[in-house]
Amino acid sequence: MKALRWAGAAILVLIGAPLVVIGAIGLGDETGRVFFTIGVLVLISAVGGVARLLADRRPPPRPRLVELTPEESALFLPRASAPSRISSMVLLGYGLVLLASAVSASLVESWGVAVVCALLGLAALWLAAPGRDLAGGIWLSPRRLAHEHDGRRWEVPWDDVTGVVPQQPMPVLVRADRMPTVQRTGPLGRAWNPRRGDGLLAVDTRHLAGGTELASYVIGKAVTDPASRTVLGTPDSLPQH
Incomplete structure (x- = not known):
């Protein structure tokens, strides 16, 4: 290719x-x-x-901890800008x-x-959209999962997430009756719609910190082991290598 x-x-x-x-x-x-x-x-x-x-030859950025709100920290998997x-x-x-x-x-x-x-x-x-960084990434907090890319953003509480498929693009499975609203944060027409039918949100994991492997692992663990969500946003949620 x-x-x-x-x-x-x-x-x-x-x-x-x-x-x-x-x-x-x-x-x-x-x-x-x-x-x-x-x-x-x-x-x-x-x-x-x-x-x-x-640009594709450069390594992706590293995961880091951020604050979504003053009371809510998250593990952030940034996408290369x-x-x-x-x-x-x-x-x-x-x-x-x-x-x-x-x-x-x-x-x-x-x-x-x-x-x-x-x-x-x-x-x-x-x-x-000159002067704007539209790369985005994935935010994983104890309360929710959020994603943004090229001016489109969506977020869901963990209780609405039902699974994830480790492939590119990465499907995030959500309850069909609780599909999130996709918000436009950038220019109209810049990004494709992540909603791919009932209960499926597609995430482009190219250039994402940790790639498909890390993102699918963290999301899958948060779905199958709800107790693990409390670690998200703390130093213990950062990869050890």
Whole structure:
């Protein structure tokens, strides 16, 4: 899969670079400007793909203890921020290039192209949410389980959790009549909906501290051994290695 992703990035460069060159030669006409814009967007995608491949090689962050409220501590399994940050930077690049193209098109009174580029550019900037860390993670406290990723958050009390499946993405099983509300904390359209039918919430464990193994172990133990929940949020809940 990594080899295919590297090949995909190389193909994007081979497509984008000629488009930029051809577009730069013909910047004086509308076709040249379109080629140039598309070429730059393709190259940004290639750079983002390479950056994601390099980010995937870095070890995930370490679990740590946090306070959800002044009276409630939790074991926090953070998700590495680099992948979400790279996606944000790519979207930001898209937005800036498209807005620049909109300005360029308006200067030659190509209003249709200008409007389309402006709308797409503003949408990309909205999705980029510049300056925000949308990586999130999993919070496990004696009272509840909470998860957040790319601007979507949900949480459930332990009594509503019925199980977990150790795979990627990781299904967290919840009572069908107590499915939590998914709250949007980031831009609309950035993340997929974690609700996957009655009683199932999908968690992306890539880049998560401890990965699928640690998250499924802690959740499974909290479900099968309710007494173990009292340890969550204390130093004893941190992995020993």
